[in-house]
Amino acid sequence: MGTAVDTGRLAVNGGPAVRPADRPWPVWPVPAPEAGRYLQEVLHSRRWAISSPHHGDLFERRFAREFADYLGARHCVPTDHGSSALVVALESLGLEHGDPVLVPALTWAASATAVLRAGLLPVLADVDPETGCLDAAAVRDEPDVRAVVVVHWAATMADVPAISAVADGRGCAVIEDAAQAHGARWLGRAAGTLGRLGCFSMQHSKVLTSGEGGAVVTDDDALAGRLEELRADSRRYRDDPREGELDLRETATVMGANFCLSEFAAALLCAQLPLLDEQHAVRNRNYDRLAEFLADVPSVRLLRRRPEQDQLSLYEVPIVFDRLPAGMDNAWAAAALTAELGMRAYPPRPPLPRSPLLRPWTKPALAPLTERFVARHRGRTFPGADHLASHSVLLHHSAFLGDEQDMADVAAAVAKVAGAA
Ligand SMILES: Cc1ncc(COP(=O)(O)O)c(C=O)c1O
The missing domain is CATH 3.90.1150.10 (Aspartate Aminotransferase, domain 1)
Known part of the structure; x- marks a missing residue:
């Protein structure tokens, strides 16, 4: 605790400010050079959603490929928000209603509300005050949790390998909430690819943004198919798209909802990713x-x-x-x-x-x-x-x-x- 406070010369109290008022800060977001052209392309493409009749390629599929390549993941399923990415990631695990899921106490509310939306019980755990993230001890302390949502908070990464070492032995799935960590790397491996599933937000404030948007990545082929259905009303992409017919077919192995990314957002993400x-x-x-x-x-x-x-x-x-x-x-x-x-x-x-x-x-x-x-x-x-x-x-x-x-x-x-x- 401090003692006497001399705050008189602070700008907040009428003193001179450190930074001259005429020196501007960088603005956000920064539109990429190709953004306008790609958005125009969508506008005239006759395809504003992935649930539109086939006519040329979808930006959504292109973004899924390019983001997966960027991260080094086998699969990427884009979603309309980071929150929906978390919901479908949790649903894809096929847990029982009310199963406990560990969530750090310091994160955006969606890390926990997504758990409730998936019919599961959020169990809040403290974070390390040095890193702001969960550590392996927090997982060890909650032996009944069936999944962990590991958030890479603000500017740092959680130690996912150490957390997985505890969780894997118990059949507890590790989901990385990498909404704040696009492109962060741990010994060369991207945030989102260290756990079983990784979730991203592309909301306005994020480092990769389309205003609203999200994505789930995984290396697990079986989970990837379920994720597709969970975010597109039980439908997956056909292997043989046909002009004028829907690209999505009703495979319906698991009931989904509509969490699809719009083509405008996907086009913007394709433009922004190279930056x-x-x-x-x-x-x-x-x-x-x-x-x-x-x-x-x-x-x-x-x-x-x-x-x-x-x-x-x-x-x-x-x-x-x-x-x-x-x-x-x-x-x-x-x-x-x-x-x-x-x-x-x-x-x-x-x-x-x-x-x-x-x-x-x-x-x-x-x-x-x-x-x-x-x-x-x-x-x-x-x-x-x-x-x-x-x-x-x-x-x-x-x-x-x-x-x-x-x-x-x-x-x-x-x-x-x-x-x-
Ligand atoms: C850690 C974290 N998880 C999840 C989300 C939810 O993402 P969205 O706002 O795209 O739904 C956010 C967004 O701020 C976030 O910071």
């Missing part, structure tokens, strides 16, 4: 620079990156103020940084155990699962997630698409705010 690694290179270079600048600022840290993680994928960069001044919280630090930088800095969402977005009791149809959910979490504490949620300030990855001066400004603003502490 991803160039953008990673810029962001990661800037992140390393920021880490150097911040090394001299006491009581402020970035998340710990495991040495096995050989490629970062920054989604939101947490700056952890381990010792906030007395009477100040991270919402104050976020407002102070925003005022210094002229760019939105924000605190993480509350951990799921106290998130207003995870309230299954508001849906009567979930009643039996809700009772078990409430009983299972009564009296539990989540100190790792609570610490990060109450001591971090997040910066969106687009802030890292500029140059070294931007990082110098961020570091100066962080030092000023921490110094006021």
Whole structure:
């Protein structure tokens, strides 16, 4: 805890800002050079959805191939949202209604609401306050879980091989929620390809985006067929498409729903994907620079990156103020940084155990699962997630698409705010 606080010279209190108001930040999203042309192609293609009569190739199938190749996965099944990707991934496992599924306490609500939507019971586990992710011990502590949703949080990867070593021995499936980690790599292997299934979101704020969108990847041929049906009302692609007929045939081995990606979104993703690694290179270079600048600022840290993680994928960069001044919280630090930088800095969402977005009791149809959910979490504490949620300030990855001066400004603003502490 800090003591006396001199905040008078902070921009949030009317002092001079670190960054001149006329120096703009990079904008997000960045449309790829081919984006307009591909969207026009869809517009005149007579195919705006995969459930349209065959007439030329679908962008959706092209994106599935290209994203699978990019990640090094055998199969990719695109979906309309990352949340639906998680739902179909969980459904594809064929678990029993109400089976427990481990979910980290620090993540977007969809990591857990998808579990409920799949008829399963989310069991929340604390995260490591150094990495923000689940570790293998959390899985060891919950011997009855049948699956684990491992989230690669914000800027770091969870140790999926270590988690799988515990889970595999128990017949517990590992699903990677890589919604925040497109292109992150662990000893050369992409996030999403280390577990049994990997799920991605292509919502507006993500590093690969089509506004809304998602995908599931797997190397498992049997799961891939089920995933296709689960996201397209029990239908799979035909091997022999015929002009004027639907590409989808009613194989119906498992009941699905319509979670299909639109052709406009798929076209945009085909255009955006080639930019991803160039953008990673810029962001990661800037992140390393920021880490150097911040090394001299006491009581402020970035998340710990495991040495096995050989490629970062920054989604939101947490700056952890381990010792906030007395009477100040991270919402104050976020407002102070925003005022210094002229760019939105924000605190993480509350951990799921106290998130207003995870309230299954508001849906009567979930009643039996809700009772078990409430009983299972009564009296539990989540100190790792609570610490990060109450001591971090997040910066969106687009802030890292500029140059070294931007990082110098961020570091100066962080030092000023921490110094006021
Ligand atoms: C970790 C995580 N999982 C799942 C999702 C859900 O993705 P979508 O918003 O595309 O449904 C998100 C989106 O923010 C996310 O960050």
